[in-house]
Amino acid sequence: MTEATQIHGVLDGHGERAAPLQTVYVYEAPVRLWHWVNALAIIVLALTGFFIASPLPSTPGEASANFLMGYIRFAHFAAGYVLVAGLLLRLYWALAGNTYARQIFYLPLWDRKWLWGVFYELRWYLFLVARPQKYIGHNPLAHVAMFAFMLLLAFMVVTGFALYSEGAGRDSWQFKLFGWVFAIWPNSQDIHTWHHVGMWLVVVFVIVHIYSAVREDIVSRQSMISAMISGERTFRDEHDE
Amino acid sequence: MAAHETFYDVIRRQGVTRRSFTKFCSLTAASLGLGSSAATAMAKALETNPRVPVIWMHGLECTCCSESFIRSAHPLVKDVVLSMISLDYDDTIMAAAGHQAEAILEETKEKYKGKYILAVEGNPPLNEGGMFCIDGGKPFVEKLKWMAEDAYAIIAWGACASWGCVQAAKPNPTQATPIDKVITNKPIIKVPGCPPIAEVMTGVVTFITTFGRLPELDRQGRPKMFYSQRIHDKCYRRPHFDAGQFVEEWDDEAARKGYCLYKMGCKGPTTYNACSTVRWNGGVSFPIQSGHGCIGCSEEGFWDKGPFYERLSNIKQFGIEHNADEVGLAAVGVVGAAVAAHAAVTAVKRITTKRDSKES
Ligand code: HEM
Ligand code: HEM
Ligand code: SF4
Numbered sequence: 001m002t003e004a005t006q007i008h009g010v011l012d013g014h015g016e017r018a019a020p021l022q023t024v025y026v027y028e029a030p031v032r033l034w035h036w037v038n039a040l041a042i043i044v045l046a047l048t049g050f051f052i053a054s055p056l057p058s059t060p061g062e063a064s065a066n067f068l069m070g071y072i073r074f075a076h077f078a079a080g081y082v083l084v085a086g087l088l089l090r091l092y093w094a095l096a097g098n099t100y101a102r103q104i105f106y107l108p109l110w111d112r113k114w115l116w117g118v119f120y121e122l123r124w125y126l127f128l129v130a131r132p133q134k135y136i137g138h139n140p141l142a143h144v145a146m147f148a149f150m151l152l153l154a155f156m157v158v159t160g161f162a163l164y165s166e167g168a169g170r171d172s173w174q175f176k177l178f179g180w181v182f183a184i185w186p187n188s189q190d191i192h193t194w195h196h197v198g199m200w201l202v203v204v205f206v207i208v209h210i211y212s213a214v215r216e217d218i219v220s221r222q223s224m225i226s227a228m229i230s231g232e233r234t235f236r237d238e239h240d241e
Numbered sequence: 242m243a244a245h246e247t248f249y250d251v252i253r254r255q256g257v258t259r260r261s262f263t264k265f266c267s268l269t270a271a272s273l274g275l276g277s278s279a280a281t282a283m284a285k286a287l288e289t290n291p292r293v294p295v296i297w298m299h300g301l302e303c304t305c306c307s308e309s310f311i312r313s314a315h316p317l318v319k320d321v322v323l324s325m326i327s328l329d330y331d332d333t334i335m336a337a338a339g340h341q342a343e344a345i346l347e348e349t350k351e352k353y354k355g356k357y358i359l360a361v362e363g364n365p366p367l368n369e370g371g372m373f374c375i376d377g378g379k380p381f382v383e384k385l386k387w388m389a390e391d392a393y394a395i396i397a398w399g400a401c402a403s404w405g406c407v408q409a410a411k412p413n414p415t416q417a418t419p420i421d422k423v424i425t426n427k428p429i430i431k432v433p434g435c436p437p438i439a440e441v442m443t444g445v446v447t448f449i450t451t452f453g454r455l456p457e458l459d460r461q462g463r464p465k466m467f468y469s470q471r472i473h474d475k476c477y478r479r480p481h482f483d484a485g486q487f488v489e490e491w492d493d494e495a496a497r498k499g500y501c502l503y504k505m506g507c508k509g510p511t512t513y514n515a516c517s518t519v520r521w522n523g524g525v526s527f528p529i530q531s532g533h534g535c536i537g538c539s540e541e542g543f544w545d546k547g548p549f550y551e552r553l554s555n556i557k558q559f560g561i562e563h564n565a566d567e568v569g570l571a572a573v574g575v576v577g578a579a580v581a582a583h584a585a586v587t588a589v590k591r592i593t594t595k596r597d598s599k600e601s
């Protein structure tokens with residue numbers, strides 16, 4: 001679906017010609033909804049995960065009158081389930097939705113033009129070229145980053161559920177599905193450690209992601225943030241090819 | 242004659258009464274988590290089945306497994322099980338020595354081909370052709386492989402035989418190697434711990450020798466009956482964990498109140514063992530009960546997962562030893578600085594190119 005609104009040759013009050021605006025519907029509602037639910041779940045997971053590893057100062061009083069650690073862990077697990085449910089629905093939408101809904105789940109490594117695009121965007125971020133290319137979906141570099149992030153989320157889910165299975169017990173479905181993780185790390189202290197390192201990688205992704213979303217929005221003259229809200233990407237540029 | 246000899250015959254010959262024998266059966270059945278009918282089944286098996294010989298060998302180790310074993314809580318258990326296993330070969334506790342002792346191995350290997358249990362305490366160091374552990378004039382690894390050939394099954398005692406233990410700590414100069422990495426064609430039962438709990442050890446030996454089959458093992462080859470739950474799952478301090486009440490420093494008020502030792506590095510949440518249920522020294526206590534966190538002594542690589550007194554383990558993959566938070570915060574710092582610098586360059590570029598385009 002491509003809706004293009006172009007107003008040619010119209011002059012405004014200052015006698016300047018209005019830039020030809022092009023708007024394309026990119027991110028469908030399920031993708032946008034998922035994006036924000038997922039972002040929220042991840043913020044909760046990172047915060048509660050941090051406090052699971054380094055708990056808050058002790059609360060006084062009788063043990064039975066307190067359940068702070070229990071609530072923090074509960075919030076972590078609940079957000080973990082939200083994350084997984086979201087991912088599964090998003091995976092479904094990759095099949096049901098438009099082409100842009102599929103992007104983050106594979107890399108078109110066979111596509112030479114796309115590969116060229118990765119290096120071009122890399123050069124754009126290194127200030128080596130003056131202008132970025134325009135893309136309707138993710139630009140190729142963002143595409144690589146998103147794909148890597150999906151792998152990271154899969155890693156967090158797998159290690160997270162393996163840890164969860166320790167409490168749920170050896171006869172739980174979590175252990176049946178994710179018990180193989182203990183064949184890789186027989187000592188679950190290692191799973192804790194790598195799950196924890198994974199959190200920092202998530203934080204690094206989020207920092208870079210938000211920075212580049214805001215930056216692209218301003219510098220590349222293509223709408224970014226509003227595109228993740230309304231679904232429409234606007235190309236506001238004078239010199240179009 | 243020997244082929245038809247039963248454990249019961251041996252036990253009676255050692256002066257154990259019939260009454261003590263039945264008592265032993267019910268005690269052991271209980272410790273294995275089996276019902277009273279199992280005690281009868283056990284007595285019957287011990288009376289009728291041909292006895293299973295146990296060969297107990299020692300590689301690179303500290304003998305803490307043997308020390309633990311001979312301190313089984315119930316004197317009766319100790320007597321019976323010891324007389325069961327000391328029958329054949331255990332170079333630290335048997336009377337025979339030298340060539341006489343070595344002859345026993347050869348005899349058992351031949352006479353009970355495919356029927357005897359090989360219990361191994363310690364592990365073989367493989368470096369330099371195995372010369373870091375010489376036993377009977379030969380590298381221990383050769384003796385181990387030779388006796389394993391005809392064994393029915395192998396019991397890997399303790400952290401050494403199961404995982405390698407401190408002699409395998411990085412950089413592991415002698416290349417001490419757990420049994421399952423050396424013997425790959427025999428069933429191996431891992432009974433980890435440093436040492437394992439006496440009741441767990443006697444329980445495992447008794448189970449195999451009486452029923453003539455292996456107990457059910459988990460994914461990592463440990464008997465499910467003793468290793469399917471973590472210390473943390475049955476720890477009596479767990480309510481303080483859930484409440485968020487932690488010891489922050491040794492000897493603080495929280496320590497005196499018996500709060501959870503998580504922040505002091507307790508590895509109970511990642512350690513599978515029976516300490517918090519069976520406890521030690523006849524159920525007197527266990528490390529957490531005496532105010533010290535679990536160090537995870539029955540877990541793979543516990544010796545390299547330090548510090549023992551901190552919640553987060555050090556990560557060695559990055560060269561210098563730092564925990565996940567230190568590595569992560571450093572990464573966030575670097576990336577944050579890079580993003581800030583990038584933003585600054587972007588801003589400068591925008592201003593200068595705007596001016597350029599206006600001028601042109
Ligand atoms: C972006 C996703 C996630 C992040 C950032 C995250 C973060 C963390 C962190 C930092 C810890 C503490 C690790 C340590 O002990 O050092 C932790 C523990 C844990 N996480 Fe996650 N996690 C995520 C996803 C999940 C998921 C999907 C599950 C599955 C339900 C999960 C289950 C657990 C469990 C069971 C623990 C151990 C809790 C305990 O020891 O009491 N996590 N998480
Ligand atoms: C925890 C926080 C966040 C996570 C984990 C996250 C994750 C993601 C993911 C996985 C995508 C790909 C969406 C898809 O194609 O299905 C995406 C896209 C996007 N996100 Fe986020 N996001 C987070 C926060 C934010 C925030 C705060 C903003 C706004 C400033 C933002 C703006 C965007 C934009 C503009 C896109 C589209 C980028 C493009 O077209 O290349 N995100 N995000
Ligand atoms: S003392 Fe250790 S095993 Fe016990 S509840 Fe605390 S962390 Fe868990």
Ligand code: SF4
Pocket residue numbers: 434435472512513514516527528529534535536537538539
């Ligand atoms: S409490 Fe932990 S460290 Fe102590 S003996 Fe048990 S498993 Fe080993």
